Amino acid sequence: MKTFEHVDCSRCDKRQSSVFCNTHGEPLENLSDSKTCSVYKKGQVIFHEGGHPFGVYCVNKGKIKLSIIGDEGKEQIVRLARDGDVLGYRSMLVNERYNATATVLEDSQVCFIPREIFMKTLRSDSSLSFEMMKLLSNQLREAEVKLTHLAQKPVRERLAETLLFLKETYGYEPDSTQIAVQLTREEIANLVGTATETAIRLLSELNKEGVIELSGKKISIKDVRELSRVANLND
Amino acid sequence: MKTFEHVDCSRCDKRQSSVFCNTHGEPLENLSDSKTCSVYKKGQVIFHEGGHPFGVYCVNKGKIKLSIIGDEGKEQIVRLARDGDVLGYRSMLVNERYNATATVLEDSQVCFIPREIFMKTLRSDSSLSFEMMKLLSNQLREAEVKLTHLAQKPVRERLAETLLFLKETYGYEPDSTQIAVQLTREEIANLVGTATETAIRLLSELNKEGVIELSGKKISIKDVRELSRVANLND
DNA sequence: TTTTCATTATGATTTTTATCAGTTCTGCCT
DNA sequence: AGGCAGAACTGATAAAAATCATAATGAAAA
Numbered sequence: 208m209k210t211f212e213h214v215d216c217s218r219c220d221k222r223q224s225s226v227f228c229n230t231h232g233e234p235l236e237n238l239s240d241s242k243t244c245s246v247y248k249k250g251q252v253i254f255h256e257g258g259h260p261f262g263v264y265c266v267n268k269g270k271i272k273l274s275i276i277g278d279e280g281k282e283q284i285v286r287l288a289r290d291g292d293v294l295g296y297r298s299m300l301v302n303e304r305y306n307a308t309a310t311v312l313e314d315s316q317v318c319f320i321p322r323e324i325f326m327k328t329l330r331s332d333s334s335l336s337f338e339m340m341k342l343l344s345n346q347l348r349e350a351e352v353k354l355t356h357l358a359q360k361p362v363r364e365r366l367a368e369t370l371l372f373l374k375e376t377y378g379y380e381p382d383s384t385q386i387a388v389q390l391t392r393e394e395i396a397n398l399v400g401t402a403t404e405t406a407i408r409l410l411s412e413l414n415k416e417g418v419i420e421l422s423g424k425k426i427s428i429k430d431v432r433e434l435s436r437v438a439n440l441n442d
Numbered sequence: 443m444k445t446f447e448h449v450d451c452s453r454c455d456k457r458q459s460s461v462f463c464n465t466h467g468e469p470l471e472n473l474s475d476s477k478t479c480s481v482y483k484k485g486q487v488i489f490h491e492g493g494h495p496f497g498v499y500c501v502n503k504g505k506i507k508l509s510i511i512g513d514e515g516k517e518q519i520v521r522l523a524r525d526g527d528v529l530g531y532r533s534m535l536v537n538e539r540y541n542a543t544a545t546v547l548e549d550s551q552v553c554f555i556p557r558e559i560f561m562k563t564l565r566s567d568s569s570l571s572f573e574m575m576k577l578l579s580n581q582l583r584e585a586e587v588k589l590t591h592l593a594q595k596p597v598r599e600r601l602a603e604t605l606l607f608l609k610e611t612y613g614y615e616p617d618s619t620q621i622a623v624q625l626t627r628e629e630i631a632n633l634v635g636t637a638t639e640t641a642i643r644l645l646s647e648l649n650k651e652g653v654i655e656l657s658g659k660k661i662s663i664k665d666v667r668e669l670s671r672v673a674n675l676n677d
Numbered sequence: 678t679t680t681t682c683a684t685t686a687t688g689a690t691t692t693t694t695a696t697c698a699g700t701t702c703t704g705c706c707t
Numbered sequence: 708a709g710g711c712a713g714a715a716c717t718g719a720t721a722a723a724a725a726t727c728a729t730a731a732t733g734a735a736a737a
Contacts, residue, residue: 275586275587275590277590277591277593277594277595278594278595278674278675278676279594281594283589283590283593283594285586285589285590286586296579297579297582297583298579300575300576300579301576301579301580301583303583306583306586306587307586329572330568333565333568333571336568336571336572336575337564337571339575340535340571340574340575340578341535341536343575343578343579343582344531344532344533344535344536344578345536346582347532347578347581347582347585348532348536348538348541350582350585350586350589351510351520351521351541351542351585352510352541353589354518354520354585354588354589354592354635355510355512355518355520356512357589357592357593357635358512358518358592358635358636359512359513359514359516359518359635360512360513361723361724362723362724391683391684391685392684392685392686393684400589400592400593400594401593401724401725402724402725402726403684403685404685404686404687404724404725404726404727405723405724405725407684407685407686407687408686408687411685411686411687423685423733424684439513440513441513596693596694597693597694626714626715627714627715627716628714628715636694636695637694637695637696638714638715639694639695639696639697639715639716639717640693640694640695642715642716642717643716643717646715646716646717658703658704658715659714
């Protein structure tokens with residue numbers, strides 16, 4: 208795995224929207240000096256479910272999926288990460304092995320902050336722990352809502368919701384309504400929580416209806432309003 | 443809502459296993475002096491989805507369900523609380539409205555810590571924020587695993603898992619293998635994420651198979667090993 | 678360019694689960 | 708005790724989704 212030009216945290220524009228938004232001065236310099244910056248190629252795994260955490264990963268630029276392998280070996284994608292997101296902190300905080308695998312969806316630049324440095328910062332900078340709590344709280348809420356939808360909503364609605372979620376997370380490609388991430392149909396299914404064939408079928412259904420447009424792995428949203436209606440959010 | 447004899451936090455034996463396990467001295471006294479202790483009767487609501495959080499609730503003694511109402515008005519139980527558990531902190535940390543409703547399953551004693559006092563303690567006692575992070579981390583992991591099972595496992599397995607989870611959470615009645623909580627079949631269904639009739643059917647199936655025994659709302663586990671096998675955990 | 682393999686797509690079928698309908702049971706209230 | 712309402716149960720049916728099978732497409736490698 209290659210390293211890339213070291214990014215000075217104090218000059219990283221992703222920091223504003225990350226958990227380090229209120230970290231300044233010496234603690235930040237400390238982080239910046241101790242981290243290593245690496246490039247991961249598409250498909251590479253940053254950490255494995257069951258592995259020991261030695262630090263946290265901060266996404267400088269990239270798109271990453273976090274997935275859990277279920278009992279029958281089926282992947283469930285539980286989270287998607289983008290620029291500024293931090294990964295692997297959960298396992299580190301409770302001192303447990305990773306319960307998810309982080310796989311790079313497209314070439315990414317990721318900084319690694321060693322365990323001790325991060326923990327030290329956490330102790331010295333109370334704003335960081337506060338931000339961590341907020342982050343965890345938000346992710347917990349998201350997980351609980353997802354759980355409810357998984358239990359109660361039909362696949363078609365969940366698929367529509369997932370497409371909108373992908374749009375929110377990664378946005379559109381420049382000058383287009385194509386969602387800026389390439390996922391296989393299987394990955395989409397593993398995000399929705401359904402069989403691959405079902406996901407494929409429902410995607411081409413939405414395509415026929417003119418709500419979305421499929422061209423290879425690229426999905427463009429032709430009618431956001433209608434897609435929201437299909438997702439049946441808050442009625 | 444009645445109050446009950448004020449419990450001194452420093453003498454509360456539930457504290458050891460709670461987020462306040464490392465809170466001592468003045469911060470703890472402060473909490474103790476500022477809180478109010480109330481008795482909630484079965485069925486009473488401690489806080490409502492959509493309501494504003496004015497503080498956190500600490501369960502002194504009781505059994506409480508946290509549920510989200512889905513789009514079609516169906517309840518999804520997302521968490522169960524017992525002695526020593528703290529509720530409502532998530533919404534307070536991110537300064538949002540409650541996204542779940544807390545309903546008392548059986549008569550409970552609950553202490554209320556006002557927002558400002560809790561936040562002050564959080565700022566002055568770094569061990570508390572650390573414990574909060576650990577708590578949130580654990581709940582996030584649980585939610586993600588639950589999510590995966592909901593997406594991948596059949597209802598029967600999830601029901602078995604839920605029964606084992608109930609046993610872990612509330613234990614058995616004294617000198618018996620009856621799970622120490624009374625839930626309606628509908629509530630069990632809303633915990634599993636299925637239709638009430640399906641839950642009923644599968645429960646009586648497990649009953650016929652001799653894995654569990656039903657007597658009214660009380661469920662006793664006759665064969666834990668077999669129930670674990672039915673739940674199909676880690677194969 | 679051809680071959681190869683994985684991904685996508687589509688159809689047929691089965692399985693699972695929800696829904697609907699109706700009955701019995703149980704606890705509670707007067 | 709009797710009656711009432713909600714909860715639990717059971718059966719029949721419908722709907723949803725998974726699975727199996729097989730074909731088409733497409734991208735990467737020889």
